[in-house]
Amino acid sequence: MKIVLMILFLSVLNINLKAQKIARVGVEISGYDGDFVDFEFVNDVTNNMTFPYEKNKMIDYIVELKEPSLLKINSWVWMVICPGDDIEVDITYQGRVYEHAKFKGIPAAVVLNSAISDGSLIRLKDRYRLNPLAAVMTKVTTNDYHEATLRNWKKEKELLEAIRFQVNLEAYNYIYAEMEGIYMSNLVDFPFMAAAIRHQNFKDVEPRGFWTVMDGYQIKEDKFSLRSMSYINWLIEYADFMLKYEDYISGKEIRSVIDIESEYYFLAKFYKGAVRDIVLYNFLTRLIDSGKDKVLVASFVDDYLKNYNHNRTFRKELKK
Numbered sequence: 001m002k003i004v005l006m007i008l009f010l011s012v013l014n015i016n017l018k019a020q021k022i023a024r025v026g027v028e029i030s031g032y033d034g035d036f037v038d039f040e041f042v043n044d045v046t047n048n049m050t051f052p053y054e055k056n057k058m059i060d061y062i063v064e065l066k067e068p069s070l071l072k073i074n075s076w077v078w079m080v081i082c083p084g085d086d087i088e089v090d091i092t093y094q095g096r097v098y099e100h101a102k103f104k105g106i107p108a109a110v111v112l113n114s115a116i117s118d119g120s121l122i123r124l125k126d127r128y129r130l131n132p133l134a135a136v137m138t139k140v141t142t143n144d145y146h147e148a149t150l151r152n153w154k155k156e157k158e159l160l161e162a163i164r165f166q167v168n169l170e171a172y173n174y175i176y177a178e179m180e181g182i183y184m185s186n187l188v189d190f191p192f193m194a195a196a197i198r199h200q201n202f203k204d205v206e207p208r209g210f211w212t213v214m215d216g217y218q219i220k221e222d223k224f225s226l227r228s229m230s231y232i233n234w235l236i237e238y239a240d241f242m243l244k245y246e247d248y249i250s251g252k253e254i255r256s257v258i259d260i261e262s263e264y265y266f267l268a269k270f271y272k273g274a275v276r277d278i279v280l281y282n283f284l285t286r287l288i289d290s291g292k293d294k295v296l297v298a299s300f301v302d303d304y305l306k307n308y309n310h311n312r313t314f315r316k317e318l319k320k
Contacts, residue, residue, distance in 0.1 A: 177225035
């Protein structure tokens, strides 16, 4: 009898655990003149789907998730979906122009995704271009972009920090790191990008306060901040910024591009522990995907596996 009860208990437990991995996302769109609705799960592309658009009809998508995941609907609406979430969103367009989104469902999911949506509306109202290349091409000055980046990130931080204790902490850490990574990258990348594309000297377009903007910056080390690819990419760029800062304080000519050998060894020295492990892994996979400097990159991989790797998945991927 005890054995039977134990088997039943384990069966129920297994069912509950499986149920906790399931999330439901309902999407209804009005005013849209497109033909399709794209669901892009940034952390798990196997969940990506494209649905035909039908007016006044809700799209119901049941998805299995292991952890919080960033979902982009038609690239415009960003949501963080957690295992166990049940949430619906009404999205309003004017033709192909996104206007706003409203959420209903599990309270924690509604609070978090409403804050994310409010942040996007702040950017739209301010005409802030999250993609720095778009700002370069529309001739936004480096000073204006620098100030707009600080202004918009301050507002988005306030929105997120206000709901921190009302939402899933893992999801909060993830989206906070995602947005911080994007904004911080924009701060340090835009002036060099603008100078290169516009054929200008960096000193002529250097924004006011550029070299002090990262004073006191604290690196995030928690598991879910390090799930964000935007944040990992930012950590690589942050190290590049610090190399350029060394040029600045020593009076040398500031390098617009850091050579990969200097960059690899600086990353290895600059970061520690799990942060170094994931930063070096992503830096190396980026180099491998480029197909350039194969012999040099192979030497970096050997050095990383010998001296810095602790994550078995990273080791397995690099040894394929």
